Amino acid sequence: ETGVTQTPRHLVMGMTNKKSLKCEQHLGHNAMYWYKQSAKKPLELMFVYNFKEQTENNSVPSRFSPECPNSSHLFLHLHTLQPEDSALYLCASSQELPGQGAWPPDTQYFGPGTRLTVL
């Protein structure tokens, strides 16, 4: 058990729907991440939050809108998605961001993911 939970585990939505993915970490970590995992492709980092502040947006389309109300919760709001957005969306957390001075760098712990299908 990784201590990072994601809901829902599966989601099917139409292109005009609005939905949200939720991630919660029970590890006391300060950094949280959203990744997209498509078949046959490497994990793609989407967003990074550190102490509730967004520190990285990896050129993600605006139809994906993240929200981090506190260090334990992370949301990904979805609106007018495209079929090519269908993928496994993974949340991860780490104690600190890499490069913050700690050595070795903190490990990222992943949640089980939300399998998203856009029709």
Place this chain on the structure above:
Amino acid sequence: GQQLNQNPQSMFIQEGEDVSMNCTSSSIFNTWLWYKQDPGEGPVLLIALYKAGELTSNGRLTAQFGITRKDSFLNISASIPSDVGIYFCAGQAEETSGSRLTFGEGTQLTVNP
């Protein structure tokens, strides 16, 4: 951007056999990580490497940080059916600031009983 080439893409082996997979990069990394992903789950960290030449074991798994800092290897000895899954390498480069890990495409391992 940086890319990791992970090989092989898939492996089909018999239970009891040893397994080797590797990742290579055109860039230098200062951290190499190996994750395993079971079906329907997120990746779980297996081994972390932080020093060139480092050889680290975790049970039947052994990973090495290449001396050139551009590659890493993962070996699984005496495979068992529960080793089935996708194995990912991930690296963090010196010139990359912040939180970015670069992931390989994964090696799909199938173990036949």
